[in-house]
Amino acid sequence: MKSATGRLHKKRLLCSIASTFALALASCTTAGGESAPVGAIAASADPLANPAAGEWTSDGRDYTAQRFSPLTQVNAQNVSQLGLAWYADLDTYRGVEATPLYADGVLYNTLSWNITTAYDAKTGAVLWTYDPKTPREFGRYACCEPVSRGLAMSGDKVIIATLDGRLIALNKDTGAELWNTRTFELDSGYAYSITGAPRVFGDKVVVGQSGGDLGVRGFASAYDVETGEEVWKFYLTPNPDDMPDGEASDSANAMMRATWSDEGMWRQLGGGANPWDAIAYDPELNLVYVGTGNSVPHARYYRSNNEGDNLFVCSIVALDADSGEYRWHYQMNPGEEWDWTCTASMISADLEIEGETRQVLMQAPKNGFFYVLDRATGEFISAGAHVFQNWNEGFDANGRPITSDAVRYDETPKLVAPGPGGAHNWFPMAFSPRTGLAYFPAYQSAFVYALQPGWEPQPMRSNSGWGGYTGEAGRIRGELMAEANAVEAAWLAAWDPVKQELAWKVELPRHGNGGVMVTASDLVFEGTTKQTFAAFNAHDGSLLWEYPTQSAPVAGAITYEIDGEQYIAINAGWGGGAAQIERGAGIEMPRAPARLLVFKLGGNLTLPPLPENAAAPPEPPRLAASEERVAHGQLLFQQTCAVCHGQNAIGGVKDLRHMDRDTHGKFDQIVLEGLYLDKGMANFSDILSQEDADAIHAYVIARANEDWGR
Incomplete structure (x- = not known):
């Protein structure tokens, strides 16, 4: 369903493309203790914009996505009294990455394969469970397990997005299916899947998709929240046939196309830029912000003949919420070729910067920098490196990053920091309007990149174009990886977005520390790779409480209030890409199956003991092959x-x-x-x-x- 308004916007924007074309090729393109709150946004009549204090009705709690709760019953003085109120065994060792939702006494949760359950939020009693029967073969298209990072709510509906591309609305009271829409065709030729959470923005639900490592042409699409009918679609790389798609992105297609070589494998593999997680919204500006993923194939040599910025890979793209039309973009990494994504949490706030109140959008993507942009125009305000990095030599007057030639790799291996796991990946970030700080798990790392000579793409497989694992290149790789291993570290970061500097950090073991939630009582909650759920002082990072969870909680926590009591809920289910890295390092800890854990002051339940450690690996067969x-x-x-x-x-x-x-x-x-x-x-x-x-x-x-x- 395409609106007349959307078509009119498309025509107007097409007429203006020529006059703004030169600017559009730039990295940044625009269309035009107790402390006082520094990040508040004006209230809206939309209940999702301004939920009741004790509710958590969308992934980031409200449209700011600050993951900040106004609840204060649990505070620094009594947080040590938190105990387990109830828990639910989730019967899986798969990663559980979803942020639960809460409204009207019910807690909603979703697992791998998109199995969704509603619980009595006070007792944990199961009210209903819905299994969309996601085909298990789609697990091969999910780079980092068949996870789901969350669900959405609107009125009487809970909305899920399935791994195989369906958007499904359920009655929130009964779990009965209300409508079911397919967001991509199974015979598209691309290895699409969905692992991110859908987002409801006003009367629309917006969703992206995964699959960028295998080969997709990324897009974001919006659907009528009442009917499931498509409202608009915006492709994030150009049409490989140099033809219009008949979608909202047509008006920006020429701009995108000018940044890609006429030669290269992007035409058959789609180019990437898939928005596999964070999508944000400003109801007053009527803008939807889409954070885009990595390029495909990863190596720009094969993808685009080593040419061009390759819009819109690793970018934030702002779209008109009603029509899906392009409004502005900022590209964090022009010509991205390191598997860096800009799909991390995007947080809105109003910050005082150099004496002026600025409406900003903040993000800490994989590349190691923390960005502050004007959320109305896309203007680059500032960025600061929060980990060791060697790719960026500064920013020009327009905010375009200056990429070091030292990280543009060929067949000779190059050491690049951060590595493909990213300095901050999908794990949700939080922001406190009381402290003015952003809180997120940081990962300092590096990786060795090289081209594979004579590489040919493989359909429906990982398509990087990377090589250099044997011979002289392999020897160099080994030496450089020793340097990479020496810089590896992880911590919980508290970042000042105005000063662009670290306020404090708490060292934590290994990559994969979980998403963050912050409260008005100045508590920061995070799951850690110590297999604990912990509370820190938001001002200085001091540890105030820690609970052994028997599995590292990677998801974002929520807090809610029912019958005058504050509860805190977290999924503890170690898995996904971070778990693969840990297992690859041979340091995986014994763990329990995944659980949903819910805490309150005075809770006194205990978890059953961990299962006995697995036996030593069996002796393998003898090698007989050449x-x-x-x-x-x-x-x-x-x-x-x-x-x-x-x-x-x-x-x-x-x-x-x-x-x-x-x-x-x-x-x-x-x-x-x-x-x-x-x-x-x-x-x-x-x-x-x-x-x-x-x-x-x-x-x-x-x-x-x-x-x-x-």
Whole structure:
């Protein structure tokens, strides 16, 4: 459904493209203790813009997405009395990344495969459960497990977005399906999926999609919240056929297209820029902000002949909420080729900067900088590096980053910081209007990048174009990775967005510390990779309370009030990309299955003890394959299997080095026949031959023999 207003806006913007074209090619393009609140936005009649103090009705609590609660019953003086009020076993070892929602006495939660449950928020009694029967084969398209980062609410509806691309509205009281809309076609030729939360903005629900590592053409789309009918769609890379799409993005297509080479694999792989998580909204400006993902293939040499900014990869794009028309953009990384994304939380606030109150949009994306932009125009205000980085040599007068040639890689490996895991990934950020600080988990890292000579894209697989793992390049890589390992560190950061400096930090172990929530009693709550849920003083970072959760909570917490009591809820379900990194490092901790944990003052429940530690890995079969077959299997593994089973076959969802004899005997059935489809392990016979499967199996056996007994 396309509105007449939207078509009129499209015509007007088409007429203005020529006059603004030169500016549009720039990185930033515009269209025009107790402390006083410094980040408040004017209230709106929309209940999602101004929820009751004790409610949490959208992913970031309200449209500012500050994840700031006005509740104060739990404070620095009594937080030590927090205890477990109730918990729900979620019956999965998969990652659980969703922020729950709360309204009218009911807590709503969603898991991997989009299974959604409503609980009595006071007792934990299950009121209803809805299973959308997400096809398990879609697990192969999810880079970092088939997770869901949340759900949305509107009036009498709870809205979920499924891994296989459906947007479904449920009656919030009964779980009955109200409408069901497909957001992408299954035969599109692209490996689309959805792992991010849908967002309701006024009378529309907006959603993006995942799949950028495999090859997609990213887009954001909006639907009528009452009917599920499509209202607008905006593609975030140009049409590969140089033709109009008949969508809201047509008016910006020429601008995008001018930043891509006439040559390159972006035409067949889509270019990327998929908005796989954060999407934000300002109801007064009537703008939807879309944070976009990485490019595909990752290497710009293969993607776009080493040419162009490649709009809109790794950008924030502002769209008219009614029509979906382009309004402005800021690109954090022109010509992105390091798997950096700009899909982290986007927070709105009004900040006093150099004596002037500015309406700002804040984001800390993967590239290691904290950005402050004018949210009305997209004007670059400031940015500061919050971790070690070596890619940025400053910003020009227009706010365009100056990218160092030292990180533009070829067949000779280059050390780049941050690494592809990002200095701040999807884990939700919070902002306190009382302290004026933003709080988020930071990860200092580096990685070695190089081109793979003669690389050819593989449909429906990870498409990076990266190489340099063997020979002289492999030797250089090994030396540089030792430098990368030396800088690795993680912490909870409190960042001053006005001064662009660190206010305080709390050192934490390993990548993957969870999303953050802050309250008006100046408490910062975060799950940690110590397998704890913790409360910190918002002013100085001092630890005030910590609870052992038996699994690292990576999701964002919420707080709500019912019958005069304040509750705090968090999903504790270690998984996703961070877990794969930890498993790859061989430091995974024993853990319990995922749980939803709910705390209150005086809560006195206890968790059952952890299961006994798993036995040592079994002795692997002897390697009988030739060196050539193992090398071929290594290449196929990196292209096809590593997204789920770890680089170099270490860790991942299932560490294949630790297969027992029985599983080795079923290898072909698992890979080529879909024996474990119900567990999310797809049938790969459409892209792997028997010879390919044998080579991958040989490589896995080789890796198991190399590392057995470590």
